Amino acid sequence: MGTEGDDVRVIAGRYRLEARLGRGGMGIVWRATDRLLGRRVAVKELVQDDAVSAEQARARRDRTLREARAVAQLSHPHIIVVHDVVEEDERPYIVMELIEGGSLADRIAQRGPIDPREAARIGAD
Template identity: 65%
Template sequence: MASTGELIAGRYRIAARLGRGGMGTVWRAQDELLGRDVAVKELHVDTGLSELDAERQRERTLREARSVAQVKHPGILVLHDVVRHDEQPWLVMELIDGCSLADRVTANGPLTPAEAARIGLALLAALRAAHAAGVLHRDLKPANVLLESGTDRVVLSDFGIAQVAGQTTLTRTGAFVGSPEYTAPERMSGRHTGPESDLWSLGVLLCASVEGESPFHRDSVAGVLHAVVVDEIRPPQSAGPLLPVVRGLLERDPERRFGADETERALRDFLAQEGLPTVAHTPAPAPAAPRRRG
């Protein structure tokens, strides 16, 4: 693992660790060539992996780079570069000064329905851009949503398990890649997935934003899988006026699930009735610290 002060690829000086996820650790770094702060993502290397699985890990990192590079939208984290250091690929990304939605809820408690609706609209716009480019995110969850301090900007990050149209899906032997609580039932069942699967995840995220946890939270992975695929779905009453949207998004049949147009219309109508703007804004916990999840 990298350490503070280490120089990556002869250019990026590690300053501090920002976050750690299932696939990598993200560091704050100084770009010594351009004199700016960036986020760099270090791939987790499992020394027990076979050469084939290690190559799949590296390919997953490059897949993230290719996925993000195909989408240009202010609601999607900007990728600056891909470099190699110690024979491993690193992603060099825009640094967001703020926190993740998960950190915001943990620090300040659940959002109001209006706050959740505005963030939902921003994420919907980012997903539309990704889907138009043929990219499915497949891991939309509060930890992968960044809230920039002092602005209205909501940023979707972590395209590490994204699927790009026309490319073979990567899997990890013997493991589920993704976040089960936020994964659509058709993907759990191994069926074909499309943009509607990301919309299911958006519905779960809205629930988690106003309740503090997803409606599919259980004590075991098996329990989560059963809840997503079989159990009765009970959206939180804290969703209030968002309940019709949430129910529409958490429809197990993808053909009956709310599409992007229906979702946007419902969220905008709710905010209009409340006399509120449709631009996402929610205060970050104090003190705000630069965050970027791995």
């Protein structure tokens, strides 16, 4: 799986995973560098779940790839750009535009709940 040691890996010979940005139910998002183009990107790694069958794991992988293909077809200022999808050790990675900034959870922790008007504005965007 990749190269360059325990904390930093390179996948697909190109994307250097440098720092974990977050983790959800389906994957881990990394801050990374595209070494070929010299730009910062976000890379979503689909986490393998040993509790599911091989068939369920394949279905999950296929769903992730379908979603990545669908998003890659979209172009809108409020939708993250998908640059690439790669596989390493039979695990898909989605390479996306990196947006610097905090999460919604960070925002709520710092300033409290969002009022309905602000929530509506965010939703409309």
